[in-house]
Amino acid sequence: MTAEGQRPARPKQLRFVLASASPARLHLLRQVGIQPDRVVSGVDETSDGSAAEVAAGLARCKALAVAEHTGGDALVLGCDSVLEHDGRVLGKPASAAQAVDRWHELRGTTGRLHTGHCLVSVARGQVAQVLERADATVVRFGTPTDDEIAAYVATGEPLQVAGGFTIDGLGGAFVDAVEGSHSNVIGLSLPVLRRLLAELGLSVCDWW
Amino acid sequence: MTAEGQRPARPKQLRFVLASASPARLHLLRQVGIQPDRVVSGVDETSDGSAAEVAAGLARCKALAVAEHTGGDALVLGCDSVLEHDGRVLGKPASAAQAVDRWHELRGTTGRLHTGHCLVSVARGQVAQVLERADATVVRFGTPTDDEIAAYVATGEPLQVAGGFTIDGLGGAFVDAVEGSHSNVIGLSLPVLRRLLAELGLSVCDWW
Numbered sequence A, B: 001m002t003a004e005g006q007r008p009a010r011p012k013q014l015r016f017v018l019a020s021a022s023p024a025r026l027h028l029l030r031q032v033g034i035q036p037d038r039v040v041s042g043v044d045e046t047s048d049g050s051a052a053e054v055a056a057g058l059a060r061c062k063a064l065a066v067a068e069h070t071g072g073d074a075l076v077l078g079c080d081s082v083l084e085h086d087g088r089v090l091g092k093p094a095s096a097a098q099a100v101d102r103w104h105e106l107r108g109t110t111g112r113l114h115t116g117h118c119l120v121s122v123a124r125g126q127v128a129q130v131l132e133r134a135d136a137t138v139v140r141f142g143t144p145t146d147d148e149i150a151a152y153v154a155t156g157e158p159l160q161v162a163g164g165f166t167i168d169g170l171g172g173a174f175v176d177a178v179e180g181s182h183s184n185v186i187g188l189s190l191p192v193l194r195r196l197l198a199e200l201g202l203s204v205c206d207w208w
Helices: A023-031 A051-067 A096-106 A144-152 A170-174 A182-186 A190-199 B023-031 B051-067 B096-106 B146-154 B170-174 B184-186 B192-198
Strands: A013-018 A076-085 A088-090 A111-124 A126-141 A175-180 B014-016 B074-085 B087-089 B112-121 B124-142 B177-181
Touching: A013 A023, A023 A182, A023 B146, A023 B170, A023 B192, A051 A126, A051 A182, A096 A144, A111 A190, A111 B023, A126 A182, A144 A170, A170 A175, A170 B023, A175 A182, A175 B112, A175 B124, A175 B192, A182 A190, A190 B177, B014 B023, B014 B112, B023 B124, B051 B074, B051 B112, B051 B124, B096 B146, B112 B192, B124 B184, B124 B192, B146 B170, B170 B177, B177 B184, B184 B192
Parallel strands: A013 A076, B014 B074
Antiparallel strands: A076 A088, A076 A111, A111 A126, A126 A175, A175 B177, B074 B087, B074 B112, B112 B124, B124 B177
8 A cells, every 4th residue: 555645646536526506416426426526606697698508608607717716636517507498598486486487387388408518627726628518408397287386386496496397306297208318407417427528538437 | 283193184194105125216206205115015027028018017016916915095106117129128137247238239229218107096905096107218328438338337236227227326427318207217207106196186295
């Protein structure tokens, strides 16, 4: 055994920083064996543009804001998710009343959940590479009754999430189907992460 | 306040029994606010027929085997999942070597994950109603490298699950997309559960 500080650097020891406060994104990374540090960027989440532009732009802002203050060698991942529905770009509902109204509009319809991903490679405290990829997943909403919508909004869950719904929480029974990456809907597409890591010569398995 | 025994029976107090040892199914029920008891049926999981027939038949066997020994009032849910791929019906891999071979066949291809659901209503210890519904979700497998397949199988995860893959575990980065209910792939379609409960005049919200 050599002393801790003398071990050769291995890919699996690369620090992974999640530039997001989202418990769902943290859970997804842990699901695939990555235990990230979390640093919240404080980036203002208001933005204009198409759903894909908003998600990509905010993901980049979050990742770069955190990467600038990350020393040593690390990967910093920023993500942002918005729902595109009926020509509108929807973030988190502003109030319980708005969440109820939104669900009355969503039920029985289809939307597209866009998540922007920005992976920044930091080497010796400097931004070395910035990789970006956005993904969109079609979401087919179910038909919860008025009572179910009221009960769901009363749990508070819809107010915490882009589009006012989850597929990985209480809302899971109210979404009939998705078409695309389901983890993209939760907030971080795991197949996109795999591809971004591959561009850096890395694999999720390096963290196992 | 009336004494505990005098409270009127409310839907939310109905006992929910999961007739499955699957941690993933337990997690899905808890995700939508249902804390089930678990009773494992001991049903022999070998069966012939199409993927949909196998999944539906085993789900029914599991649910009825447990319902027969369930006293009082309860709902008993049995589920079974199999992967249909290239004309074959695939359950859990029999060995690590088979899991590796299977992943070499799966990568870059598409399969259909079938889950059978059987919800049995037990009233005063007797089977009152048997509701069944099967669902199939298209699964588009990613393209893990040989090294990633070897590392994945070495974790043991593929040996525990139908088809030898997960979307809610380490395998999540190796599945590019699904088309349909993603919880159906995990082992229990939450929108199907919602519909089966609705046929009994119930809602997942009754357990909140």
